[in-house]
Amino acid sequence: MDLSKRLQKVSEMVPMCHTVADIGTDHGFALISLLKKGKIKKGIASDNKAMPLEKARRNSEEEGQSEFMSFRLGSGFETLEPGEANGAILAGMGGILMVELLESAQAVVEKLDFLLLQPAQNPEILRKYLYQNHFEIMDEELVQEERRFYEYFLVRKSENTVDFYPSICDYSIGNILLEKKHPLLHVYIESKIQELAVISEKIHGTTENAKMKMERLNHKMRELRRVKDEYLC
Ligand SMILES: C[S@@+](CC[C@H](N)C(=O)[O-])C[C@H]1O[C@@H](n2cnc3c(N)ncnc32)[C@H](O)[C@@H]1O
Structure with a gap:
């Protein structure tokens, strides 16, 4: 299984834990990679279309990981019970869709220890939502693959008061990326x-x-x- 540079970073940023849900899993590669590395024990592959989910199932069988995965058909977080997973991945979908999915599933989102978000478009819209809706930003990352740039957010919903993250250039630049003077x-x-x-x-x-x-x-x-x-x- 050849993981793209974009997905390698997803797999690298997910913290070690028991169960991770991959919402919009498609091929299932993120979870398969996490299982193979021993970073997680169980993966919940979720997608709102049957064909991608079938692809994930086939790939997990080929990679010998299917017994550690479950496959769920449905939109966003509706396939998850609150507290069922330690963390969730949303990667490769647009930032606007991610905001809609986060906003409509607060009971599940609040129980997650982390969310790893990698928007395919409109990262600034997602950033604005996270900064303004009590998400603690644990890390931000940036990857360039060929001519495209990909942004990553490792966050969790916080019950406590979180730091105020100011908008830089209309939310188009991440505070943490700037703080760490990210090389890219x-x-x-x-x-x-x-x-x-x-x-x-x-x-x-x-x-x-x-x-x-x-x-x-x-x-x-x-x-x-x-x-x-x-x-x-
Ligand atoms: C471009 S793929 C990204 C796949 C993978 N996460 C990645 O980063 O390579 C987007 C996937 O999200 C799924 N998707 C789109 N809208 C969704 C929704 N509302 N709920 C769950 N999955 C969704 C699509 O069916 C597709 O499989």
Whole structure:
């Protein structure tokens, strides 16, 4: 089983524990890898579609791990009882969907010791939700695989008051990534600036709306440059 760099980081960041649920498991590789490394004893593979779940079952049989896994069909956390798993993985789905799934399953989420979240898109929307909804951010990570960047959040819902995490550039930069001066952050921020520059080239016209959009983009690009120069040089 060849694990992508993106999934290797998921498997690396999941803390050692008894049971982990992988919501949106698809191929099941994250759990299979955790079981093979001996980091977990049981994996709950969950997906809202039958075909991916079947794929996970086949892969787990091929890798000799099926007896340590259960396979559940359903959306998000609805396949889990509160307290049944120590932690959960949500990887490879969009940040907006992740927010919806977390928000609609608070009873289950509150009982988890950790959640490892790796959004495929809109990490800033997920970050804003986590920062504003009493999640303790235990770690943040960043991986580059080919031309894409992937962000990771290791979090838990806290009953206690959690640290205040300020928004950096509209939640697009992680506080922990910045604190640890993550080695990829410089090039990640530069890629965000380039993306905004491409968008700004497509804005034409002199309407108020166009001017406002341009001003917002320019402001964000200036802020990203400031963070890059001030904190990472
Ligand atoms: C792109 S795959 C990611 C697979 C794997 N987690 C990874 O990171 O490689 C997304 C998976 O999420 C599943 N999915 C989408 N919406 C879901 C939902 N509401 N609940 C559970 N699974 C969902 C899809 O069926 C698909 O198998």
